[in-house]
Amino acid sequence: MATRSEAPIIAETGPDVPAPQELALASQWRLMWWSFRRHRLAMIGLAMTILIYLVAVFAEFLAPFDPHEANRRALYHPPQMIHLVHHDAETGWSFGPFVYGYEQTRDPFTLAFSYERDPDQRIPLRFFGEGTPYDLWGLIPMNRHLLVPVDPGERYYLFGADRLGRDMLSRTIYGARISMSIGLVGVTMALLLGIFLGGISGYYGGFTDTVVQRLVEFTLSLPTIPIWLALTASLPQDWGPLARYFAITVILSLVGWAELARVVRGRFLALRTDDFVTAARLDGASEGRIIFRHMLPSLVSHIIASVTLAIPLMILAETALSFLGLGLQQPIVSWGVLLREAQNIRSIAQAPWLFIPGGAVVLAVLALNFLGDGLRDAADPYAQDGR
Amino acid sequence: MLLAYIVRRILWTIPFLFAVSLVAFALIQAPPGDYLTTFAATLAASGDIVDQARLQALRERYGLDQPFLVQYWLWISGVLRGDFGISFEWQQPVSNLIWERMALSTLLALSTLLFTWAVAFPIGIYSAVKKYSIADYTFTFLGFLGLAIPNFLLALVLMYIAVVHFGTEVGGLFSDAYVMAPWSWAKFLDLLSHLWVPVVILGTAGTASLVRIMRANLLDELNKAYVVTARAKGLSEWRLILKYPVRIALNPFISTIGWVLPNLISGAVITAYVLSLPTAGPLLLQALLAQDMYLAGAFILLLTSLTVVGMLISDILLAFIDPRIRYR
Numbered sequence: 001m002a003t004r005s006e007a008p009i010i011a012e013t014g015p016d017v018p019a020p021q022e023l024a025l026a027s028q029w030r031l032m033w034w035s036f037r038r039h040r041l042a043m044i045g046l047a048m049t050i051l052i053y054l055v056a057v058f059a060e061f062l063a064p065f066d067p068h069e070a071n072r073r074a075l076y077h078p079p080q081m082i083h084l085v086h087h088d089a090e091t092g093w094s095f096g097p098f099v100y101g102y103e104q105t106r107d108p109f110t111l112a113f114s115y116e117r118d119p120d121q122r123i124p125l126r127f128f129g130e131g132t133p134y135d136l137w138g139l140i141p142m143n144r145h146l147l148v149p150v151d152p153g154e155r156y157y158l159f160g161a162d163r164l165g166r167d168m169l170s171r172t173i174y175g176a177r178i179s180m181s182i183g184l185v186g187v188t189m190a191l192l193l194g195i196f197l198g199g200i201s202g203y204y205g206g207f208t209d210t211v212v213q214r215l216v217e218f219t220l221s222l223p224t225i226p227i228w229l230a231l232t233a234s235l236p237q238d239w240g241p242l243a244r245y246f247a248i249t250v251i252l253s254l255v256g257w258a259e260l261a262r263v264v265r266g267r268f269l270a271l272r273t274d275d276f277v278t279a280a281r282l283d284g285a286s287e288g289r290i291i292f293r294h295m296l297p298s299l300v301s302h303i304i305a306s307v308t309l310a311i312p313l314m315i316l317a318e319t320a321l322s323f324l325g326l327g328l329q330q331p332i333v334s335w336g337v338l339l340r341e342a343q344n345i346r347s348i349a350q351a352p353w354l355f356i357p358g359g360a361v362v363l364a365v366l367a368l369n370f371l372g373d374g375l376r377d378a379a380d381p382y383a384q385d386g387r
Numbered sequence: 388m389l390l391a392y393i394v395r396r397i398l399w400t401i402p403f404l405f406a407v408s409l410v411a412f413a414l415i416q417a418p419p420g421d422y423l424t425t426f427a428a429t430l431a432a433s434g435d436i437v438d439q440a441r442l443q444a445l446r447e448r449y450g451l452d453q454p455f456l457v458q459y460w461l462w463i464s465g466v467l468r469g470d471f472g473i474s475f476e477w478q479q480p481v482s483n484l485i486w487e488r489m490a491l492s493t494l495l496a497l498s499t500l501l502f503t504w505a506v507a508f509p510i511g512i513y514s515a516v517k518k519y520s521i522a523d524y525t526f527t528f529l530g531f532l533g534l535a536i537p538n539f540l541l542a543l544v545l546m547y548i549a550v551v552h553f554g555t556e557v558g559g560l561f562s563d564a565y566v567m568a569p570w571s572w573a574k575f576l577d578l579l580s581h582l583w584v585p586v587v588i589l590g591t592a593g594t595a596s597l598v599r600i601m602r603a604n605l606l607d608e609l610n611k612a613y614v615v616t617a618r619a620k621g622l623s624e625w626r627l628i629l630k631y632p633v634r635i636a637l638n639p640f641i642s643t644i645g646w647v648l649p650n651l652i653s654g655a656v657i658t659a660y661v662l663s664l665p666t667a668g669p670l671l672l673q674a675l676l677a678q679d680m681y682l683a684g685a686f687i688l689l690l691t692s693l694t695v696v697g698m699l700i701s702d703i704l705l706a707f708i709d710p711r712i713r714y715r
Contacts, residue, residue: 218403218406220649221403221649221691221694221695221698222407222410222649222691222694223649223650223652223653223656223690223691223693223694224649224653225653225654225656225657226652226653226656226671226686226687226690226691227410227414227687227691229656229671229672229675230414230415230417230675230683230687231414231417233675233676233678233683234414234417312535316537319537320537320539320657323539323657324657324660324672325676326672326675326676339540339543342543343543343661345546345547345550348543348546348547349547349550349551352547352551355540355543355544355547358537358540358543358544361537361540362532362535362536362537362540365534365535366531366532366535369531369534369535370531
């Protein structure tokens with residue numbers, strides 16, 4: 001066990017290892033990219049994060065149906081599979097996506113719905129077909145969707161349907177938009193607060209520093225969820241969805257700023273005494289040039305990494321708050337709001353597909369954590385730790 | 388020296404607790420209108436006659452027409468004497484409702500902390516010593532998963548599996564027979580047999596992050612010269628690791644009580660709600676939704692104080708273990 005494998009600082013030559021002369025001339029961002037690229041999980045995280053944000057951006061196009069459209073004939077409709085090949089004795093082989101229809105029956109005593117697959121009934125689907133009209137980003141009127149039934153009156157449910165017969169796939173896709181954006185907006189606000197307070201704390205030092213540090217410690221010691229719950233419970237009930245959305249992000253950032261302020265201050269203090277800063281000062285660079293040209297580039301990478309790691313925390317927090325009914329409310333669709341449907345054991349026992357938005361949360365958080373971890377390791381490309 | 392440090396640290400806690408109580412009171416003050424309006428509405432809704440004289444007496448007792456600081460003073464001086472006000476929803480003094488639930492919450496948090504340590508400690512050491520082994524990768528992956536799954540989702544999935552595949556319920560902390568029973572040895576054993584479910588659910592995220600911290604710290608230490616020296620002396624490998632580097636790597640482990648405890652208490656609120664545990668969380672949530680503000684305020688005050696006390700304990704423990712801190 002005494003043999004610990006030491007990875008060499010600059011690995012053997014290979015496809016993704018730059019030549020030594022290239023390494024010597026590379027810019028800091030290039031070095032970071034090289035170091036990031038070696039982190040396989042982080043690359044997967046990056047790809048997944050981009051994918052999820054693309055889903056959030058093109059939600060209207062990707063979702064086959066209107067997420068609010070209820071369908072009395074599809075209460076708790078089970079998920080369907082897409083089939084590509086169909087064989088029929090009369091018509092022979094046919095290709096193209098379709099789903100089998102489901103026959104709805106209702107138990108006369110318990111009034112519970114049950115669904116039976118009907119192999120004779122096929123609902124053909126078409127890529128880029130016409131469906132419910134929408135305005136992409138509220139601007140461009142369109143009616144094409146990624147995959148819709150050929151007959152616009154038909155419905156299909158890849159992720160099943162909820163208790164009102166709403167399509168869970170469309171709802172999960174629209175939920176991505178709210179859940180993923182609330183992380184971004186919340187982190188931006190937390191970052192502004194954190195940079196401001198961390199900055200003055202690191203810049204002025206002394207008494208201001210002590211006060212801000214105590215404030216940070218205090219905020220970090222608060223149990224977040226009870227505080228969030230109390231804050232959201234005190235929001236007026238008659239606020240519209242948009243006002244509520246922003247209020248929730250403000251509340252999330254009120255607790256999230258402390259960690260970022262600590263990072264900013266710590267980096268600021270560490271950099272202030274670094275050799276290259278002293279060198280720049282001796283060269284007669286102005287205070288502004290030292291801060292913006294020399295210190296900021298080294299700070300930015302660390303801040304980006306911390307921000308990436310803070311987003312999943314915000315997403316989890318929003319999910320938890322909405323799940324408890326204190327965060328966002330219907331008709332806004334977020335993953336937390338969707339999971340509220342999965343709250344009682346009776347409905348999840350009947351319709352386990354109500355967990356799917358939870359899977360989406362886990363995927364998004366995993367992706368962002370992988371990405372943030374890789375970024376944190378790559379943030380300091382000069383650290384020779386053999387990663 | 389140690390004593391001086393502890394005294395200094397305890398004195399520091401007082402302004403913290405003061406700030407905590409201010410925050411808790413500001414939070415219960417935040418909703419529009421005062422509680423007596425809510426109270427009168429509750430009474431009217433249940434068909435009781437609203438006694439104006441009684442309302443007036445309550446108004447004076449809690450100083451509801453006075454400025455914020457006066458109200459705060461009336462509230463906090465009551466709290467220090469053990470009077471947390473009355474719960475408008477339950478029509479009882481708040482102190483009747485909170486203590487048993489707070490005790491169970493504390494028990495749950497402490498058990499989870501012990502569980503977290505007991506699991507994270509060996510896994511962290513193993514992962515560091517056998518770096519990049521298959522087991523290390525497995526633990527790392529499980530750790531990421533543990534951090535990514537919200538506690539309440541895990542609770543829901545466990546409930547689902549228990550109901551659908553085993554036909555049992557996993558909620559609650561007691562069997563039906565013991566819910567109302569007075570405390571006895573049998574009830575305690577019954578509690579233990581139920582406690583492990585929320586402990587495991589709550590412990591996942593904390594365990595995952597502790598394993599990573601332990602692994603990173605130990606990896607830093609394993610490179611150092613004194614480890615090589617000890618190895619050259621011919622000390623057996625496990626003894627060497629446990630005796631020197633682990634002791635140093637343990638340091639941040641203890642300081643984590645400070646932040647693991649707030650996280651535990653935080654997470655427990657939602658998990659307890661999903662599993663319908665008789666702890667502070669579900670009642671706090673109910674009180675917040677019903678705007679039963681003295682009850683909510685008492686819980687917020689006690690839960691936040693618990694975390695402040697947790698930080699205090701972790702700092703004192705650290706000072707015991709690491710003499711460098713005492714002399715700072």
